[in-house]
Amino acid sequence: MxxxxxxxxxxxxxxxxxNIKIITNLDENDINIEIFSTDxxxxxxxxxTDEKINKKEYIEKIVAKVTKLLIEYTxxxxxxxxxxxxxxxxxxxxxxxxxxxEDEIDNDVKIQLIIxxxxxxxxxxxxxxxxxxxxxxxxxxxxLYAEQIVERCxxxxxxxxxxxxxxxxxxxxxESEDGEYDVVNVMCSNNKLQVYDKNMKKITYxxxxxxxxxxxxxxxxxxxxxxxxxxxxxxxxxx
Numbered sequence: 001m002x003x004x005x006x007x008x009x010x011x012x013x014x015x016x017x018x019n020i021k022i023i024t025n026l027d028e029n030d031i032n033i034e035i036f037s038t039d040x041x042x043x044x045x046x047x048x049t050d051e052k053i054n055k056k057e058y059i060e061k062i063v064a065k066v067t068k069l070l071i072e073y074t075x076x077x078x079x080x081x082x083x084x085x086x087x088x089x090x091x092x093x094x095x096x097x098x099x100x101x102e103d104e105i106d107n108d109v110k111i112q113l114i115i116x117x118x119x120x121x122x123x124x125x126x127x128x129x130x131x132x133x134x135x136x137x138x139x140x141x142x143x144l145y146a147e148q149i150v151e152r153c154x155x156x157x158x159x160x161x162x163x164x165x166x167x168x169x170x171x172x173x174x175e176s177e178d179g180e181y182d183v184v185n186v187m188c189s190n191n192k193l194q195v196y197d198k199n200m201k202k203i204t205y206x207x208x209x210x211x212x213x214x215x216x217x218x219x220x221x222x223x224x225x226x227x228x229x230x231x232x233x234x235x236x237x238x239x
Contacts (some may be wrong), residue, residue: 003047003059004127005030006066007038012132015076022069023062031058042130063123067116068130072107074115075105078146086154100153111145121200123220 010017024033024045030053034046040166047062078101082094089097105111122129135142183198195200 005046007042008131023065081146082150
């Protein structure tokens with residue numbers, strides 16, 4: 001009994017073809033897989049069984065494998081988008097952003113359900129599906145999705161980088177010279193940064209202008225808070 005068949009073409013989509021093992025390695029002994037070339041030059045993967053089984057149940061297991069393959073394709077599309085449009089990141093930065101991209105897609109249950117449901121819709125009409133055609137016509141949104149994922153992960157990376165740079169500056173201030181405060185605490189309250197001494201008393205310091213100790217935390221590298229810390233030169237900063 002035939003369950004379903006998939007076709008793909010190496011020349012049309014290398015990403016899909018290179019991950020063909022995802023859909024040809026099944027843990028089910030009851031499902032047989034036959035792989036052969038068609039007259040049109042495509043590769044066909046045929047799933048069938050000689051057993052009297054619950055057809056719907058086993059098809060769902062194949063659909064899960066196809067969904068996994070298409071998720072991997074989505075990751076590769078996102079990574080290609082990153083490398084083509086944001087080539088100015090160095091190798092280490094690229095690795096970090098790519099890791100974020102892969103995690104973001106792996107944890108996106110919504111995109112997995114969308115892909116799976118769209119595949120099921122086609123499967124209701126035919127048990128022979130051309131994966132290249134399915135991607136080109138049914139998953140057109142993947143390109144836009146990939147761009148959005150990349151932008152979101154880059155924004156997240158840059159925010160983390162700015163935060164770590166900010167922490168480095170604060171540590172440098174703390175170690176640069178002895179000051180009038182042994183300890184200052186930099187805390188976030190109601191989305192604002194506030195500076196306190198060791199007794200949790202808010203610090204306000206005067207230089208050429210008055211710097212309030214309560215500063216909006218929306219801006220990275222806030223010059224005001226750095227000026228306060230430079231002015232009081234604490235021996236230790238607790239964040």
